Amino acid sequence: MQSQFRLKENRDFRRVFRRGKSFATARLVLYYCDNRHDGVRVGFSISKKVGNAVVRNRLKRVLRAVFQTWLPELKDKSIDIVVVCRTDAADADFQILYQDVSKLLHKSKIVI
Template structure:
């Protein structure tokens, strides 16, 4: 993901939390806020409660890779904030991708196949 596809500023996170809709399963919470930008943006949040730095960075890598693989299918005109829960620390990449796809389908950000 390039820099235009990342959400970094606290004000942007707060705007998405207030105005966006949330969807969740046991591993992830996803906030979605539709806008009129040409491509989607992603913000990641993994708490220290989830694990040490190695674990948190691994989870963030898995989420970024999932969005890279799904970039053609995901709604382009939206901002996403993904919050990882503690159960996400126990997943490998394929389980993590499957769980994230599940939440995005609930959010109607991915087409159902």
């Protein structure tokens, strides 16, 4: 996923957590709110409780790949999305995380 579609700054994460709406599955929690920028920005929050650095970085890579597949449908929306991983996400592969993200995007009506 290109840098322009990533949420990076702490203040942006805090704004999404404070003002956003949330939806959850067993492995992921999705927060989202409108932004002032053009296009979608996605950030990931993965606690040390999920696993060591290798596990957390693998999850971020897989989730970036998942959102890369959704990017054509999300590109024209101006929202910030933060995905929080729960401990069960450490054992999940690409397909399972793709299904969870798909459920969350449809549940939140970001994608119809």
